[in-house]
Amino acid sequence: MxxxxxxxxxxxxxKLRAPGGCPWDRKQTHSTLKPYVIEETYEVLQAIDEGNxxxxxxxxxxxxxxxxxxxxxxxxxxxxxxxxVIQKISKKIIHRHPHVFxxxxxxxxxxxxxxxxxxxxxxxxxxxxxxxxxPKSMPALVSCQALQHRAANVxxxxxEIDGILEKINEELEELREAKxxxxxxxxxxxxxxxxxxxxxxxxxxxxxxLRLANNRFYKRFSHMEGVCRRRGIAIHKLSLEELDALxxxxxxxxxxx
Numbered sequence: 383m384x385x386x387x388x389x390x391x392x393x394x395x396x397k398l399r400a401p402g403g404c405p406w407d408r409k410q411t412h413s414t415l416k417p418y419v420i421e422e423t424y425e426v427l428q429a430i431d432e433g434n435x436x437x438x439x440x441x442x443x444x445x446x447x448x449x450x451x452x453x454x455x456x457x458x459x460x461x462x463x464x465x466x467v468i469q470k471i472s473k474k475i476i477h478r479h480p481h482v483f484x485x486x487x488x489x490x491x492x493x494x495x496x497x498x499x500x501x502x503x504x505x506x507x508x509x510x511x512x513x514x515x516x517p518k519s520m521p522a523l524v525s526c527q528a529l530q531h532r533a534a535n536v537x538x539x540x541x542e543i544d545g546i547l548e549k550i551n552e553e554l555e556e557l558r559e560a561k562x563x564x565x566x567x568x569x570x571x572x573x574x575x576x577x578x579x580x581x582x583x584x585x586x587x588x589x590x591x592l593r594l595a596n597n598r599f600y601k602r603f604s605h606m607e608g609v610c611r612r613r614g615i616a617i618h619k620l621s622l623e624e625l626d627a628l629x630x631x632x633x634x635x636x637x638x639x
């Protein structure tokens with residue numbers, strides 16, 4: 383058995399689902415597997431953030447397992463199989479890369495992105511909004527930037543980043559003036575949306591930037607807790623000034639690692 387062969391892997395998954403296979407795998411459906419697809423995707427992202435290539439290889443395998451399970455379930459239903467999945471994505475990639483598989487010339491990545499969206503619109507039904515098609519379950523930050531990218535690809539965009547920065551100041555002032563909780567929620571959403579626009583202009587992935595910021599906060603605060611334990615200090619009894627000093631100490635210490 384060649385464990386590096388894709389067909390061998392497909393057969394392994396099929397055996398898990400077959401009569402006499404694994405009871406857990408046999409009872410799974412497209413719906414019950416949804417949480418695992420999300421979980422495995424985030425574990426792939428974490429491995430990338432950590433720069434751990436061995437872990438990335440393993441996590442990509444776990445994600446591939448989810449894809450094969452879905453394809454196997456569909457095959458049993460008679461709707462599609464993994465070869466149909468591969469065929470559809472291959473056809474899509476070839477169609478949306480005429481600069482690679484055809485004779486179209488492009489000047490760079492920005493033009494490729496605009497071309498991708500144009501070709502994608504051509505594939506969709508007439509009357510469908512260019513903003514349609516984003517999964518409703520997509521995280522709000524990711525969805526936010528995706529909406530902005532699509533609108534920008536048809537020219538609905540700021541002429542320069544300074545305009546967005548002014549918009550942020552405007553939204554901050556409106557937040558200060560908000561009288562009700564509903565207004566505060568509304569204005570806060572507008573601030574985040576404007577910040578997402580700045581991130582897009584700077585070619586910063588908003589979800590990744592926030593995830594990395596979360597990781598930094600976790601490491602620094604955990605470092606503070608460790609320092610307190612070593613010094614025999616109860617962290618909740620420290621003043622804000624003392625906590626700020628510990629925070630700066632943690633930042634400096636962790637920057638050396």
